Amino acid sequence: MAAFHTTDELDPGQRLLVRIDVNAPIEDGEVQSTRRFERHAESIRELLDAGHALAIMAHQGRPGRDTFTGLEQHAFILSDLVGEEIEYVPSTFGEEAVEAIADLEPNPDAASAGAEDAAGDADTTGEAILLENVRMTDGELPEEPPEVKAQTEFVRTLAKAFDGYVNDGYSVAHRSHASIVGFPEVMDSYAGPVMADEYEYNTSVERREFDGDVTMVLGGTKAEDVIAAMDHLEDTVDTFLLGGVVGELFLRARGHPVGHDLEDGPDLYDENYEKNEDLIADVLDRFGDRIETPVDLAYEDENGERAEHAVVDVEEKTVSYMDIGHETVEAYRPIVEDSAAVLVKGALGVFEDERFSYGTVEVLRAAGESDAFCVVGGGDTARTVPMYDLDPAGFDHLSIAGGAYLQALTGEGLVGVDALERAAERMDG
Structure with a gap:
């Protein structure tokens, strides 16, 4: 486990940032998924039940994009999920925010009231507000060293108003932004429940010992990411099952006429392959039969229906492949079912389209119904589980992290975790 402090160590009734x-995802100004909200609502509920007063920071989108909006609807969604009003404050560290923070009331006696009573009684919990989108704040962006972020007016203004800082955002822990690395430089700092949980599971495969084979399912579009993960986990993983764009690129390296761009298709393959051709060849040479590639691929026929080509029958790529085929699933299924641990990073096809969800869904189903220790992550891949009514209880962990999850798999440190560890050293010293 990382050497950071967690919120379990806090005395009740603290003022926390x-x-x-x-x-x-945002469409027509409306939030389209509450998956991350649901996880963080549990953390907020837990902190409120301990009588803490919370000023919550978050972001939405990036400047210049359609998804870059204020957080008013986010406050409504969180309030509904938490079961208690979380007031939206359209400021981060301006006068309005400072006044709202000053009005927050912790309740040190909340814990003695009992979690069951606290969950239904506002008088026995702390209070919470949601500050405006931190990426609308001077000093939050761009990425800079923690010591630089610690000197921003944003950090200097808010730090003095709280007893401690809590980072519950593992999925942004790879970003060196003020709200992630600046505050831990100058405040007592703690990992929230989501942060601690995500860190534990997303680094678990290389830290644990398993009585049997470890299998890694790798999909998505970026060959360099897949190769970095394979390199880092070379001594841990026994078998790599490939799909998606990456699966086609590896098939191309094995001499099959796929993994190419089409004139009327997306530019996903040629540049990707040219940039990574030597790396792919090296990995195939070193790992040999530990790498399984698709034996058939699915595409959309002239009637708009799913159809499949056996890879050995493809003489020239003339269609866009959207999924691994049924024979590939049947080849992958027993490998997954017989594994002691399964780690999933990336989808094996365009699972958002039900016609091409089969590969991703059925491999995940096999993992979820097996006895294997199973962690699923990598962008939106974990979304497949609720989208296709797979039983979440079959998986040990469904990560909400994308970039941070990938960095954990490739062995890169996370600046947000590093910041919490430095804070712990300072606090302990």
């Missing part, structure tokens, strides 16, 4: 990640 809390960073979460409820960044969500």
Whole structure:
């Protein structure tokens, strides 16, 4: 486990500045997914039941994009999920925010009231507000060293108003932004429940010992990410099962006429392959038969229906492949079922389209119904589980992290975790 302090160590009734990640897809100005909200609502509920007063920070989108909005609707969603009003404050560290923070009332006696009573009685819990989108704040962006972020007016203004800082946003822990790395430089700092949980599971495969084979399912579009993960876990993983764009690129390296761009298709393959051709060849040479590639691929026929080609029958790529085929699933299924641990990073096809969800869904189903220790993550891949009614109880962990999850798999440190560890050293010293 990382050497950081967690919120379990806090005395009741503290004033806390809390960073979460409820960044969500937005269409027509409306939030389209509450998956991250649901996880963080549990953390907020737990902190409120301990009588803490919370000023919550989060972001939505990036400047210049359509998804870059204020957080008023985010406050409504969180309030509904937490079961208690979380007031939206359209400021981060301006006068309005400072006044709202000053009005927050912790309740040190909340814990003695009991969690069951506290959950239904506002008088026995702390209070919470949600500050405006931190990426609208001077000093939050761009990425800079923690010591630089610690000197921003944003950090200097808010730090003195709280007893401690809580980072519950593992999924943004790879970003060196003020709300992630600045506050831990100058405040007592703690990992929230989501942060601690995500860190534990997303680094678990290389830290644990398993009585049997470890299998890694790798999909998505970026060959360099897949190769970095394979390199880092070379001594841990026994078998790599490939799909998606990456699966086609590896098939191309094995001499099959796939993994190419089409004139009327997306530019996903040629540049990707040219940039990584030597790396792919090296990995195939070193790992040999530990790497399983698709034996058939699915595409959309002239009637708009799913159809499949056996890879050995493809003489020239003339269609866009959207999923691994049924024979590939049947080849992958027993490998997954017989594994002691399964780690999933990336989808094996365009699972958002039900016609091409089969590969991702059925491999996940096999993992979830097996006895294997199973962690699923990598962008939106974990979304497949609720989208296709797979039983979440079959998986040990469904990560809400994308970039941070990938960095954990490739062995890169996370600046947000490093910041919490430095804070712990300072606090202990």
